[in-house]
Amino acid sequence: MSESGYQIKDQEALHFITFATVQWVDVFTRKEYSDIIVESLIYCKKNKSLRIHAWCIMTNHLHLILSVGENKSLPDVLRDFKKFTSSNVIKAIKNNNHESRQSWMLWIFKKAGEENKRNKDYQFWQQENHPIELSTNDMIDQRLNYLHENPVRSGAVRNAEEYVYSSAIDYYTTEKGLIEIDFIE
Numbered sequence: 001m002s003e004s005g006y007q008i009k010d011q012e013a014l015h016f017i018t019f020a021t022v023q024w025v026d027v028f029t030r031k032e033y034s035d036i037i038v039e040s041l042i043y044c045k046k047n048k049s050l051r052i053h054a055w056c057i058m059t060n061h062l063h064l065i066l067s068v069g070e071n072k073s074l075p076d077v078l079r080d081f082k083k084f085t086s087s088n089v090i091k092a093i094k095n096n097n098h099e100s101r102q103s104w105m106l107w108i109f110k111k112a113g114e115e116n117k118r119n120k121d122y123q124f125w126q127q128e129n130h131p132i133e134l135s136t137n138d139m140i141d142q143r144l145n146y147l148h149e150n151p152v153r154s155g156a157v158r159n160a161e162e163y164v165y166s167s168a169i170d171y172y173t174t175e176k177g178l179i180e181i182d183f184i185e
Contacts, residue, residue: 007131008074008075008131008133009133010133011067011068011072011073011074012067012068012069012070013067013133013134013135014053014065014066014067014133014134014140014184015065015066015067015074015131015132015133015134016063016064016065016131016132016134016139016143016147017063017064017065017066017078017129017130017131017132018061018062018063018064018129018130019061019062019064019082019125019126019129020060020061020125020126020128021060021061021124021125021126022108022109022112022123022124022125022126023108023112024060024061025060025105025108025109026059026060027059027060027089027093027105027124028057028058028059028060028062028165029059030096030099032092032096033089033092033093034057034165036085036088036089036092037057037062037085037089037165038057038165038178038179040081040084040085040088041055041064041081041179042179042180044077044080044081045179045180048068048072048077048080049068049069049072049077050066050068050077050081051066051067051068051069051182052064052065052066052167052179052180052181052182053065053066053067053167053181053182053183053184054143054144054147054148054167054171054181054184055147055166055167055179056147056148056150056151056163056165056166056167056168057165057166058150058151058154059154063143063146063147063150064147065134065140065143065144065147065184067182074131078129082125085124085125086122086123086124086125087124089124090106090109090122090124093105093106094106106122109122109123109124110122140184144171144184147166147167148160148166148167148168148171148172150166151163151166151168159172160172161173161175164177164178165178167179167181170183171183
């Protein structure tokens with residue numbers, strides 16, 4: 001997975017990864033679309049040896065700190081995750097009769113798909129994942145803080161642990177969030 005110089009070399013190492021929607025479309029302002037991401041992450045954790053150390057879904061992108069089990073390929077898991085979530089979010093948008101932005105969003109995703117020969121119809125995610133291997137404790141702390149404070153900086157919440165679509169509640173309280181976390185030791 002060589003995208004713009006970013007590459008996953010050590011499959012089992014912690015990686016900070018960001019996915020963004022094409023044209024930074026604010027899809028995840030709707031609960032039903034965010035829930036597809038959550039359910040897909042849970043599936044990958046249970047069935048693909050994905051270790052989810054931290055996560056945060058923003059309106060048009062998500063940040064993750066991930067690793068995989070022994071003899072697994074993080075790029076393969078990410079590819080499958082992006083493919084599955086892309087088709088399922090697009091399907092959910094198509095089937096949502098109450099989605100006021102339906103035509104606009106589908107037009108953008110269709111146009112992006114037409115411009116990318118790797119896609120048949122729609123492109124939902126930007127191609128890049130920007131994996132950054134977290135090789136020091138300082139790097140881990142910086143990315144973990146950045147990821148959890150993102151909703152606070154955006155004005156969505158006052159305190160990181162209040163944001164539902166994030167692992168901040170797991171890190172900052174004794175409560176559990178939507179996804180079981182593999183805590184960073």
